Amino acid sequence: MDEANIRKYALLMKELELTGLEIRENDRVVRLERTLAAAPVVTAVQTLPEKVEKPSVGEVTVTSPMVGVFYTAPAENSEPFVKVGDRVRKGDTLCIIEAMKLMNEITADQDGEIAEICAVNGQVVEYGSELFRLKR
Secondary structure, three states: OOHHHHHHHHHHHHHHOOOEEEEEEOOEEEEEEOOOOOOOOOOOOOOOOOOOOOOOOOEEEEEOOOOEEEEOOOOOOOOOOOOOOOEEOOOOEEEEEEEOOEEEEEEOOOOEEEEEEOOOOOOEEOOOOEEEEEEO
């Protein structure tokens, strides 16, 4: 791929506000990435441990319904939605997962007490990743 085509794709990325683009041409692959000036930059990405313990009797696991970035609070300097030991009711917001620039509130699907917060603020989580454990 020549420089003119790379520049063309870079301008297209800027115009469409894309952060990544991969072009396959014959047996070559070109990957372009950029960061948005207004978007927060994650400097360190942590993943969930591969070995997840099973919840103990009387505990319920809250898992991620999507891939995205896990946030414990609505803003950087705000108090977290919940802490270990907090009582929550069905419908209470537990966290936010940012996916494709959309902030998705994750709510409790039943009443309980926060026994454990299994993800770290700013961590990239996958579909089905364990986020919280609730005691009934």
